[in-house]
Amino acid sequence: xxxxxxxxxxxxxxxxxxxxxxxxxxxxxxxxxxxxxxxxxxxxxxxxxxxxxxxxxxxxxxxxxxxxxxxxxxxxxxxxxxxxxxxxxxxxxxxxxxxxxxxxxxxxxxxxxxxxxxxxxxxxxxxxxxxxxxxxxxxxxxxxxxxxxxxxxxxxxxxxxxxxxxxxxxxxxxxxxxxxxxxxxxxxxxxxxxxxxxxxxxxxxxxxxxxxxxxxxxxxxxxxxxxxxxxxxxxxxxxxxxxxxxxxxxxxxxxxxxxxxxxxxxxxxxxxxxxxxxxxxxxxxxxxx
Amino acid sequence: xxxxxxxxxxxxxxxxxxxxxxxxxxxxxxxxxxxxxxxxxxxxxxxxxxxxxxxxxxxxxxxxxxxxxxxxxxxxxxxxxxxxxxxxxxxxxxxxxxxxxxxxxxxxxxxxxxxxxxxxxxxxxxxxxxxxxxxxxxxxxxxxxxxxxxxxxxxxxxxxxxxxxxxxxxxxxxxxxxxxxxxxxxxxxxxxxxxxxxxxxxxxxxxxxxxxxxxxxxxxxxxxxxxxxxxxxxxxxxxxxxxxxxxxxxxxxxxxxxxxxxxxxxxxxxxxxxxxxxxxxxxxxxxxxxxxxxxxxxxxxxxxxxxxxxxxxxxxxxxxxxxxxxxxxxxxxxxxxxxxxxxxxxxxxxxxxxxxxxxxxxxxxxxxxxxxxxxxxxxxxxxxxxxxxxxxxxxxxxxxxxxxxxxxxxxxxxxxxxxxxxxxxxxxxxxxxxxxxxxxxxxxxxxxxxxxxxxxxxxxxxxxxxxxxxxxxxxxxxxxxxxxxxxxxxxxxxxxxxxxxxxxxxxxxxxxxxxxxxxxxxxxxxxxxxxxx
Numbered sequence: 001x002x003x004x005x006x007x008x009x010x011x012x013x014x015x016x017x018x019x020x021x022x023x024x025x026x027x028x029x030x031x032x033x034x035x036x037x038x039x040x041x042x043x044x045x046x047x048x049x050x051x052x053x054x055x056x057x058x059x060x061x062x063x064x065x066x067x068x069x070x071x072x073x074x075x076x077x078x079x080x081x082x083x084x085x086x087x088x089x090x091x092x093x094x095x096x097x098x099x100x101x102x103x104x105x106x107x108x109x110x111x112x113x114x115x116x117x118x119x120x121x122x123x124x125x126x127x128x129x130x131x132x133x134x135x136x137x138x139x140x141x142x143x144x145x146x147x148x149x150x151x152x153x154x155x156x157x158x159x160x161x162x163x164x165x166x167x168x169x170x171x172x173x174x175x176x177x178x179x180x181x182x183x184x185x186x187x188x189x190x191x192x193x194x195x196x197x198x199x200x201x202x203x204x205x206x207x208x209x210x211x212x213x214x215x216x217x218x219x220x221x222x223x224x225x226x227x228x229x230x231x232x233x234x235x236x237x238x239x240x241x242x243x244x245x246x247x248x249x250x251x252x253x254x255x256x257x258x259x260x261x262x263x264x265x266x267x268x269x270x271x272x273x274x275x276x277x278x279x280x281x282x283x284x285x286x287x288x289x
Numbered sequence: 290x291x292x293x294x295x296x297x298x299x300x301x302x303x304x305x306x307x308x309x310x311x312x313x314x315x316x317x318x319x320x321x322x323x324x325x326x327x328x329x330x331x332x333x334x335x336x337x338x339x340x341x342x343x344x345x346x347x348x349x350x351x352x353x354x355x356x357x358x359x360x361x362x363x364x365x366x367x368x369x370x371x372x373x374x375x376x377x378x379x380x381x382x383x384x385x386x387x388x389x390x391x392x393x394x395x396x397x398x399x400x401x402x403x404x405x406x407x408x409x410x411x412x413x414x415x416x417x418x419x420x421x422x423x424x425x426x427x428x429x430x431x432x433x434x435x436x437x438x439x440x441x442x443x444x445x446x447x448x449x450x451x452x453x454x455x456x457x458x459x460x461x462x463x464x465x466x467x468x469x470x471x472x473x474x475x476x477x478x479x480x481x482x483x484x485x486x487x488x489x490x491x492x493x494x495x496x497x498x499x500x501x502x503x504x505x506x507x508x509x510x511x512x513x514x515x516x517x518x519x520x521x522x523x524x525x526x527x528x529x530x531x532x533x534x535x536x537x538x539x540x541x542x543x544x545x546x547x548x549x550x551x552x553x554x555x556x557x558x559x560x561x562x563x564x565x566x567x568x569x570x571x572x573x574x575x576x577x578x579x580x581x582x583x584x585x586x587x588x589x590x591x592x593x594x595x596x597x598x599x600x601x602x603x604x605x606x607x608x609x610x611x612x613x614x615x616x617x618x619x620x621x622x623x624x625x626x627x628x629x630x631x632x633x634x635x636x637x638x639x640x641x642x643x644x645x646x647x648x649x650x651x652x653x654x655x656x657x658x659x660x661x662x663x664x665x666x667x668x669x670x671x672x673x674x675x676x677x678x679x680x681x682x683x684x685x686x687x688x689x690x691x692x693x694x695x696x697x698x699x700x701x702x703x704x705x706x707x708x709x710x711x712x713x714x715x716x717x718x719x720x721x722x723x724x725x726x727x728x729x730x731x732x733x734x735x736x737x738x739x740x741x742x743x744x745x746x747x748x749x750x751x752x753x754x755x756x757x758x759x760x761x762x763x764x765x766x767x768x769x770x771x772x773x774x775x776x777x778x779x780x781x782x783x784x785x786x787x788x789x790x791x792x793x794x795x796x797x798x799x800x801x802x803x804x805x806x807x808x809x810x811x812x813x814x815x816x817x818x819x820x821x822x
Binding site: 063064094096188189207211213 | 509510511625701702775776777779802803804806808822
């Protein structure tokens with residue numbers, strides 16, 4: 001048997017995970033030195049409450065989980081004779097996977113017959129959500145893990161994610177976007193456009209004046225890079241900006257028609273701690289990232 | 290002044306503490322050695338402040354008072370310079386022991402004992418630090434006729450010694466600063482001198498211990514432990530563990546200097562004070578517990594204290610390539626420009642034209658190869674150009690911004706990634722042409738159709754709108770400036786203007802395509818500044 005894992009940094013909620021029989025590894029954030037594990041310490045994510053807290057000036061921190069915690073997740077599966085496929089957020093954004101590697105090495109020594117497979121979505125939040133869904137669909141359709149891994153070899157790089165943020169101060173604190181060095185402040189009214197690179201990092205690719213221009217830019221990226229996106233999951237994510245997300249959706253519909261589903265997803269609190277409120281992202285199947 | 294008694298001694302200490310309190314941040318900002326954690330001023334202040342409330346009766350002699358002050362500092366001492374400071378005063382207390390009063394000679398001898406005690410507490414004294422500054426000053430002041438002369442010479446020599454610290458300590462030279470502990474000591478000595486002359490010491494109103502600046506985000510899951518932990522404790526030697534009479538504390542100090550850095554160590558009876566920097570505080574504590582039990586323990590990750598803003602500028606090798614000097618008025622606007630990345634924001638605008646010298650000082654402060662200057666009106670633009678002509682230490686590029694909006698938008702578009710000053714200047718100049726700025730103010734006289742007391746909307750030299758309230762004038766101004774075709778309407782509310790939700794809603798309703806942002810600018814004269822881009 002294969003056990004399918006993902007983590008909460010992919011925006012996958014317990015409800016979506018349940019559709020695929022997927023297990024969820026909780027990636028924590030901390031507020032006032034109190035560590036919160038999404039969907040362990042709460043059942044439903046109250047996005048308004050969380051992002052309002054960020055709006056009020058509270059800046060949570062995020063932390064890596066320990067080797068022991070990975071072992072707690074994985075060992076029961078190996079002990080029960082199951083192999084593992086873990087589809088996770090970007091290795092390039094964290095060191096948490098060093099702890100995971102140690103945990104896996106330890107478990108493999110103990111359970112040499114078991115297999116551990118991983119797919120790096122080379123992204124976080126919306127793009128990872130989309131890839132977990134795509135992979136979940138393949139597994140549900142009866143694809144073997146080998147077939148899924150082969151699919152991921154080429155297809156992970158063919159999902160693009162573009163987004164804008166309202167305020168750079170959240171990124172500045174984490175220092176996780178390259179290309180923003182020159183303008184690391186709060187840009188009132190001017191929004192940097194950021195995409196998820198093939199290396200799994202956030203890279204800035206210009207600025208737009210005003211929300212409307214920023215939203216139009218996301219739509220334009222879909223037009224320029226999009227490739228067969230109607231037959232894949234098309235996801236719009238947001239950090240508690242449902243109206244903006246809907247507006248981007250409306251613009252997408254206006255431009256590309258309504259013959260494909262658009263899914264709206266709220267960015268998880270751990271990734272949201274680094275992005276800040278009022279941001280919107282689009283994720284779509286593309287020629288390249 | 291001939292003699293110091295217990296009360297005067299306490300006044301000197303309080304004077305020193307008050308003077309340091311007033312300059313705590315300056316001292317923090319100098320802090321690069323041994324660790325650039327920007328807390329020397331705080332640590333020294335907390336140390337001396339702990340000595341300002343001695344538990345001794347007012348009728349006691351100076352010896353008792355000095356001992357009580359020193360005991361207070363012993364428990365309050367923190368940080369490298371703080372602990373050394375506490376040893377200086379412990380030495381002084383030893384020198385004054387048993388005396389009712391001290392004349393200049395006796396005080397000089399006590400200060401010399403302070404030098405010895407402070408050097409003794411540091412197993413490997415580093416010159417160019419507070420130790421040197423104190424020692425050289427005490428040597429220079431010896432032999433004074435009276436206490437006034439003593440303190441004059443002391444502070445003069447301290448200042449001189451402090452200025453030489455970069456020559457002794459390379460890290461200071463590289464950072465272009467003097468030693469922070471030495472600077473803190475100079476402030477204390479100056480405060481003591483003032484107190485000697487009867488100037489009343491004014492302790493800060495809150496008088497609370499400084500709150501440590503701890504930025505938890507300075508150490509993330511990806512951080513590398515660069516500086517280790519500042520580990521400080523008071524250890525009470527225990528009879529059950531050591532023979533108190535024969536115990537040689539150098540066994541412990543030797544071990545600590547081999548297993549840690551920046552060690553400050555001293556024994557006072559059965560109490561041992563340790564300040565040490567280590568990557569493994571647990572090992573240090575476990576070892577020391579072999580000899581006694583802890584009275585207090587403090588362990589801090591120094592990367593958290595070493596605040597990015599303090600550190601980066603001073604540890605930059607040489608100067609930076611690009612810098613920005615902007616001109617703005619109003620606290621909100623000043624903060625906005627700083628958040629956008631301006632190195633220096635000069636206060637200036639319609640009613641206050643900064644002089645050329647202000648620009649020259651700002652250029653010095655920025656210390657960059659190329660400095661872009663963003664003025665906020667045409668007079669200031671001329672002054673900035675004049676300053677640029679006079680300045681030859683950097684390549685000064687004055688961007689022709691004639692309004693605050695132009696300066697704002699240019700700065701928001703600053704991108705130095707290319708490294709090409711000409712290209713950046715061209716891009717900034719182009720940005721200026723993409724923005725329109727309008728101003729709302731009260732008419733001070735009748736003019737044409739406008740009556741005194743009405744609110745007018747101005748753009749450039751033209752009065753484009755008028756209204757009975759600033760808000761109505763603003764709405765009319767936005768319309769005549771062509772807000773309908775803008776992407777962003779940025780409104781800075783002035784010191785007198787209101788930051789009303791209603792205004793935001795009115796503008797948003799009228800211009801649904803644009804993003805409307807209302808921000809507190811706090812500028813004088815103008816109720817509102819409207820920036821369109």
